[in-house]
Amino acid sequence: MNLDFRPTRLPEVIEVVIEPHVDERGWIGEAWHTWQFATAGLPGAWISTKFVESTCGVLRGLHWQRAPHEQAKLVACHYGEVFDVAVDVRPDSPTFRQWVGVTLSHERRNLxxxxxxxxxxxxxxxxxxxxxxxxxxSGHHPESEDGARFDDPAIxxxxxxxxxxxTSAKDAAWNPLA
Structure with missing residues (x-):
């Protein structure tokens, strides 16, 4: 069982594809492995995991946490299908405001x-x-929460x-990304 790490057009954002063992019972695969993540240069010390259930059309985001409580995330879809988006919000980055989206689903076996x-x-x-x-x-720190509107034309x-x-009232109230 291996993981295939596929850089997206924003190379720091990585699609992780599970390469499972398949037999007559179905399949089994690892979604996370310390050594494989370390070899790919990705963190392996996860602090918490949240589960989210949504109906069609629910749009969550765009969210992040400011320093000193920045977070990395590993997102998986276990049932159904979502379009998952990452946006570079680092003002000094050459890819500032650029985004990448990946469709995640159990059938695609991707994160x-x-x-x-x-x-x-x-x-x-x-x-x-x-x-x-x-x-x-970092865990959740409400004082470090930030966001931008999902329909920000600058993004x-x-x-x-x-x-x-x-979308939530909170997400609808975010300002465009400065």
Whole structure:
């Protein structure tokens, strides 16, 4: 059982694909392995894991935590399908405001690694999705929360079409990324 680490067009954001062992019972594969993550240059000390269930059109994000409480995330979709997005929010980065999106699902056997300094957002494409995300480097610190509107024209995320977008009042109130 191996993991295939595939850089996206933002090379610090990595799609992780599970290469499972398949037999007559189904399949088994590792979603995380300390040695394989370390070899790929990714963190392996996850602090917490959250589970999220959403209905079609629910859009969560764009969120991140400011220093000194920046987080890296490892996102997986265990049921249904989501479009998962990472946006570079580091003002001094040559890829500032650039984004990458990856469709995650159990069938695709993929996860998305989002490093510190990147915002995260997800849109549920299926009738229901059940996802998890593990965080590294820091737990949740409300005083360090930050965000940007999912439809910020300076970022320009091209979200897949859904019947209606459902977002929280908090997410709708974020300002554009400065």
């Amino acid at each position: 998305l690694f989002i490093p510190r300094g990147f915002a995260h957002g997800m849109l549920t494409l299926s009738p229901t999705s059940r996802c998890s995300y593990s965080v590294a480097f 320009g995320v091209v979200w897949p079409a859904v019947p209606a977008v459902i």
